Amino acid sequence: MTITEKIIANHAGRERVTPGDNVWIDVDVLMTHDVCGPPTIQIFKREFGETAQVWDKNKLVIMPDHYIFTTNHHANRNVDILRDFAAEQTLPHFYDVGTDRYKGVCHIGLAEEGFNRPGITLFGTDSHTCTSGAFGLFSTGVGNTDAALIMGTGKIWVKVPETMRFVFEGALPPYLMAKDLILAIIGDIGCDGGTYRTMEFDGEAVYDLDMQERMTLCNMAIEGGAKNGIIAPDEVTFEYVRQRTSEAFEPVYGDADARFHSERVYDVSTMEPIVAKPHSPDNKATVSEVAGTKLDRAYVGSCTGGKLEDFQAAARILRGQEVAVETYIVPATTEIARQLHEVTLGGDTLYDIFINAGCQIGKSSCAACLGGPPDTFGRTHNTEVVISTTNRNFPGRMGSKQASVYLASPLTVAASACTGVITDPREVLV
Amino acid sequence: MKEIIRGLAYVVGNNIDTDQIIPAEHLVYSLTKPDERRLYGRFALCGVPVAEQGLPYGERPFTQPDAYKSEYTIVIGGTNFGCGSSREHAPFALQEAGCEAVVAESYARIFYRNSVDGGFVVPFESRTRLVDKIRTGDDVEIDTKLAQLTNHTTGEVFLLNPLGDVADILKAGNVFEYARQAGLMPS
């Protein structure tokens, strides 16, 4: 069995499972946020009763993150609904807006707060819940109905997915990041190439990555249509998890004779920086193919491109430079926002590097990654051409249907921000 | 699940993502308050680029600008229908507009699952590409038992893939009814 099949079998109380089997499994963590939490709660109450208790308080995590810093009253009401529910159920893992506990983007918050532990099953009402698979666990996004069923019973049905294996060999050159690798895969298999399947990442270049970059890989498994992304855990994983939680966990590994749907091998030493052109994450081009494209805006943020390492990469290029187009910086979580003030490069904090370069820095949340209400930080309103470290560039995703969004690594975005046109990071990296 | 679903077809292309089905800015309305809930019907499929709204013609909104219900009952799509976010508001918005079934060449899995588990719309897979064979406004009928679609406007009949395992959930109404019947949840 593959690692995914084994985790599912363990949680279904079975010796083994085979791709295609429909099984009911136990859920270790359920996560929800401000957009899908309120309707989930409403369905939970409708089905289990007004006074029903959630199946296990310690396993439910609520992290509002989508529409936070807005005056939109519908959006603010959603956070109120979460607040009332958390109080009524005395939930220990509610990360309320306006308190010290507020985290920001849920997928990174789950990692920072120690909820991502190897071997577990984790479901969330957000398609990028597959991010957590970077920790060697089974995680996937579900709708509100499925989440409400989990809230009441701790169980859910899954169809066991076949696994596609992606192996990255060689040592990653300094101008490439995990974002380039995953954009290459999505371009190659298409945005439905992984539908119903698992994307498992393997190979020396993957194990050389730290947890943040591994999360970038798994985050975009859904952009290939996959059910989950997964990376077997190693010492790097254990080290990260031990710093964040004292809870025990049992790592799971695939068998030597595991069967895969397919395998693709990449030699990272010969790969180039990649972008996804408008309006689909699988619309792949090398940066050199689109170099010179005029831009109006650059954006570094989101669960996939707003982690400390993403800002460190951007700062390598922006230090001592001035941006040529408006450039937005949105740390995914409040912990990362703090780190921008603490972590330095060449004696300057990342925060100062960005401010001196003329960037605008926003508060931790999803912000313009998904458009949001008109007053959202960094949202497009017009025909802007944007280069962004986010994960989706569908029409209207960042707000305006007329805008065009290129997806790229933080290195490529920063290089392009400096010149105002799409620029290969190799041209500016020293 | 009805045995026969009949009404006007609304045709769209490939990769209809959840932002096109219901743009993110509209996700804030209550799903229970009737005066807000109906807004999901008004804005269903409003994110589809205007030139592709109602193929092969274009510029035919799914729901008229001041209406809450659509005149179309069956949505015909290409590959990877419902890709993008996990928002259950997507199949819900279609249902709220009055849509009963989607027939697409393939689906993104979360949309498919949401449609089934919530009992919002019946997601059929077509065996061939119907986007080029059916026009927006054609009078079509799905026999859910036979898994077959008849275009009464042209007289053509197309086979659909049988629903398989999920038919039991659709028959029960939604996943909760199914779980109750299976003894997984107290009734």
Ligand code: SF4
């Ligand atoms: S940052 Fe973007 S992709 Fe990530 S959870 Fe928020 S909206 Fe979704």
